[in-house]
Amino acid sequence: MTFRIDIVSLLPEIMTSPFSSSILKRAQKKGLVEVHMHDLRNFGEGKHKQVDDYAFGGGAGMVMLANPIFECIENLKSQRDYDAVIYTTPDGDRFNQKLANKLSLKKNIIILCGHYKGIDQRVRDALITHEISIGDYVLSGGELAATVISDALIRLVPGVLNDSASALTDSFQDDLLAPPIYTRPAELRGMKVPDVLLSGDSKKIDAWKSEQAMKNTKSRRPDLL
Ligand code: 6GU
Numbered sequence: 001m002t003f004r005i006d007i008v009s010l011l012p013e014i015m016t017s018p019f020s021s022s023i024l025k026r027a028q029k030k031g032l033v034e035v036h037m038h039d040l041r042n043f044g045e046g047k048h049k050q051v052d053d054y055a056f057g058g059g060a061g062m063v064m065l066a067n068p069i070f071e072c073i074e075n076l077k078s079q080r081d082y083d084a085v086i087y088t089t090p091d092g093d094r095f096n097q098k099l100a101n102k103l104s105l106k107k108n109i110i111i112l113c114g115h116y117k118g119i120d121q122r123v124r125d126a127l128i129t130h131e132i133s134i135g136d137y138v139l140s141g142g143e144l145a146a147t148v149i150s151d152a153l154i155r156l157v158p159g160v161l162n163d164s165a166s167a168l169t170d171s172f173q174d175d176l177l178a179p180p181i182y183t184r185p186a187e188l189r190g191m192k193v194p195d196v197l198l199s200g201d202s203k204k205i206d207a208w209k210s211e212q213a214m215k216n217t218k219s220r221r222p223d224l225l
Contacts, residue, residue, distance in 0.1 A: 002032065004080075004107065007150070011115075014141070014147075027155075033154050033157055038076070040064075043071045050065065055117065069127070073127055082110050083109060085112065086111045086112065086132055087112045087132070095149060111150065113146050
């Protein structure tokens, strides 16, 4: 089974590099994941391919036209069933690992990238199943948020990470931050790797990791506890 993400955007080129490198590239090469970009401009209106207009009732900023979005998404839906149609917006639900886990179990999803002041409310009412924000700050557009969300989902797809145990020990996967990690050399510039990690005693090592994870979480993110 292939996990498929269709990203609908006015600026798809912003996202080409992240999807063409490293884990996201390999996931697609292995056939585990398909990512398809759709340029909304192709569905724009009139000879200028217009995609936005002034807001009814006034107010600063342009609004993305509903019709090009309807046409693009209806075209996709005519080809296959979608399990989720996500809209990236600063006023959406906050993205977190729990939501990433849930969405990674879907098969086909659409992510619509917001722009300007937003999209015509009728798109949200009629087409969108999930409205997602990646944090309490404002980005120029939803493309970087869509890329962040896609990355978080794709690395959870079975087979994408070579070491499948790795995803399970991430920060947040158990509502705790990760413990400190070290690699060689065992001593660097007078700084030593904690003895327990070199002890070979896996029970002791696991206990140390849990204790450190708890300590990190208490001091940096007590809200997670
Ligand atoms: Cl999803 N979009 C934009 N434009 N800004 C954001 C965001 C999304 N999440 C946080 N800030």
